[in-house]
Amino acid sequence: MAIVVEHDKRKHEILEKALEVFIEEGYEDVTFQKIADRCGITRTTLYIYFKNKREIFLWSIKQLTSGIEVGLVSFIEDKKLTDEQCLRSMLKLIVDACEENKKLFSILLSYLLTLQKTGGDPGLRVRRRLVRLQHLLSTVIIRGIKKGEFKPISVKTANEMLYGLIQSAIFRLSVLDEKTIDDIRDTLNMAVDGILKVN
Template sequence: MAIVVEHDKRKHEILEKSLEVFIEEGYEDVTFQKIADRCGITRTTLYIYFKNKREIFLWSIKQLTSGIEQQLNEIALDTTKSSEESLRLMLKTVVDACQENKSLFSVLLTYLLALHKSGGEPGVRVRRRIVRLQHMLSTIIIRGIKAGEFKKVNVKNANELFYGLIQSAIFRLSVLDEKTIDDIHDTLNLAVNGLLADKK
């Protein structure tokens, strides 16, 4: 059991250091050797954990997004807050995470473009990663509708609206290199305001 724990711990450390290399150098310029060097191990040792650079990159992204998903899940499950508070907090958490990791999103964009050029399907990969986020957003919206906090809207359309705004935020932060997220938060809050049921 101790060997498995040690293996997982080392794998986690490799992923964290690899992410730094991808952010600093960009996906295309990173090599297996550069990752091994950063981790202070040989390429042979690195092959024990991962078969190639692409696998390391995808696991690094998964490790990062899993942490964010855990935060969002805690928000979604917290019934002590109103649906409005939960939705605003969830959207703020997502945008804050996007700002903190905007360099990574630039690398991810390069990777997705390369995948598209090689005949891959970047849309499929992205949809796999966001299905949980969309489920959590839907859960909060449905809860808000049932509680009378939100208007009776089409949940799928509301979800698409918020997801589109999050995509826009990622683009603005990682591609356009916008420095402030105040406008992004304001836009998302305006969209939440549009969901609120009329007070009688």
């Protein structure tokens, strides 16, 4: 059993260090050898864990988004929070993560454009990673409607509105190179205000 734990720990460390290399050099300039060097292992050892840099990149993104999801679930499970507080906390966590990983989103954009040029479907890739995020947002919105905290609105429309604002934040950080997205935070809070049920 200790071997499995060591293997998982090593894989996690490789992904964290690989993500640093991708952020520093960009997807196109990263090689398997550069990742191996950063991890202090040989390319042969790296092949035990991953078959190519694309797989490492996608796993690195998955590890990052999984960490965000854990934070979102902790808000949902916190019985002390109202649904309004929960939704605001979730949106803040997401936007903060976007701001903290600004450079990564630039690299991800480059990767998705390369995927598109080679005939891949970048939209499908993005949807796969974000379906859980949208499900978690929907869970809180539905719960808030049932408890009477939120207006009886279309959950799909509310989710699309919030998701669109998050996409805007990512675009402004990664493409427009904006340093802060405080106005997006304000807009998200205004969106939550708009779905609150007025007593």
